[in-house]
Amino acid sequence: MDSSLYIKGATVVLPTGSTRCDVVVENGRITGLPRSYANLRELPELNAEGMTVLPGFIDIHTHGAANVDVNAADEEGLRTIGRFFASQGVTGWLCSVLTDTPEQTLWCMEQAKRVIEGGPYDGAALLGIHLEGPCLSSEYKGAMPEHLLMHTASIDLFREYQDASGGHVRYTTLAPEIPGVEELIPELNALGITCAIGHSGAGYDQSMACVRAGAASATHLGNAMRLFHQHDPAIWGVAIESDLYVEAICDGRHLHPGSVRLYLKSKGWDRVVAITDSIMAAGLPDGNYKLGVNDVVVEDGDAKLASTGVRAGSTLTLAQALHNIVKFADTDVEHAVRLMTKNPATLIGFATKGQIACGYDADLTIVDADLEVARTIVGGRTVYER
Incomplete structure (x- = not known):
């Protein structure tokens, strides 16, 4: 071509x-x-x-689409997701690997490596890998399988994953309260991995310590985390106060439109990153689907765990998120599109993406x-x- x-x-x-x-x-x-x-x-x-x-859209947090789940996706499955994303204006994405067994995660690393290093194809470019876990809180695990969570942070496992991926792990989510996470962050940064904090019940002091250690983002702020309290603002308060980037799922379900406006007013237009957190049901009708090892039921476009009814990702696309941000914030496309172009590119360190220049x-x-x-x-x- x-x-x-x-x-x-x-x-x-x-x-x-x-x-x-x-x-x-x-x-x-x-x-x-x-x-x-x-x-x-x-x-x-x-x-x-x-x-x-517009600059091409970049989705740094997604678990799948088009009937393909990232944790089960082989090389062709990842390309299938990328082709669907291309129809939604996405030019680049990170595949988000849900906490899984080390064996399955290593297999995911190999599949992603093959696609990333395989060169251009007829879809959105796979730019890297997002590890969502395994250093996450049991209490705020969301759709994470609790028995697979790591309760003491270890650089060795992350090094193994990074080696298996060919150096393509670009992003990870960590809970500040897991012992060793604060010390782990600089080591992950040295491996080329941007760190986010989330899936966490951590208080203000622990969360701020991780920011000082080098954490750069808050994973889907307001979801799967301890909420703001005036006596302990927790991650939410740290994210609003500090220079952290904040991920936002702008589907009108995970965040009230007023919350999106609050993020934009407090963080500015350069620190909010629109993500989908989509699952394999994106682009498909209501029904029964998977998210990693979990069974998920989608009703009226809303994805929830079959076992508990806890929300499990979304069916959002960035094309729809663009419409939603324009509406929620009563803004123009020039402002809205920053959330899915320049901001994610800057956060992850894609120096030649995210702008038309x-x-x-x-x-x-x-x-x-x-x-x-x-x-x-x-x-x-x-x-x-x-």
Whole structure:
């Protein structure tokens, strides 16, 4: 597939705001943003008149879609998820591996490695792995299998996972109260792993200590954690007060729209990351599904554990999240799209993704006047066209 093209006639969302310009893509990178027609190299042209070009969406926390669960996904299964995500404007994603047996987790590492290192295909690029666990609280485990949680943090297991993945574990979620987690964070950072705190009953002091140790984010803030109390603000208070990024599931179920507005008002538009936390049911009708080892029932689009009724991930897509953020915050697409482009790219350290600028990867999402995804481009190659 050719990775060079000339996109003309569109409104383009740049770091400075929306403007009418063309986008020049050569060998998968953005090389020009001319304000008037300037296809000097006679590149293949794409007429995007009436459309808006956005940076490609990045989902750093998802457990599956299209009837594929990340924990059970082989190489082709991960690509199936990526193809569905491409239809939702996603150009890059991290596969979130739920706490599982070491053997199954190592198998997941190998499958992800093959896809990441296998080169471009007709879907959203798998950019790395998110380990959600195993150092999580039993009390706030959510859908995590309690018997597989680690009750003392160990760098050895994380090193084993990182080695098996070829160095592609980019993100992990840790509970501050697990013994050894505070000391573990700098070691994980040294392995190239961004650390988030969550699935936790930790108080303010423990949580803040982990921030000082190098934690950079709070996993789906407000869900699967001890809530704010005036005498001990816990993770929620630390996340709001500090410079942590905060993940937000903007489906209207996990967070009230007012909570989303609170996050944006307190953190600013550069510290909130829109995630889906989606499961294999994303893109599919209500029914019975899996999340790791768990049985999940989806009713009216709401995913819950069959055994307890506890909410278990979502059926959200980032395409829908964009609509929701615009509505919840009464804002424009320029602001809303930051939550799923620049912010996750900065958090995880993808230095050439998340913005439309010269020298950046040509990962682009083209939407129509109703913000519906019309085309998704990864590295200059169209991977989805409506």
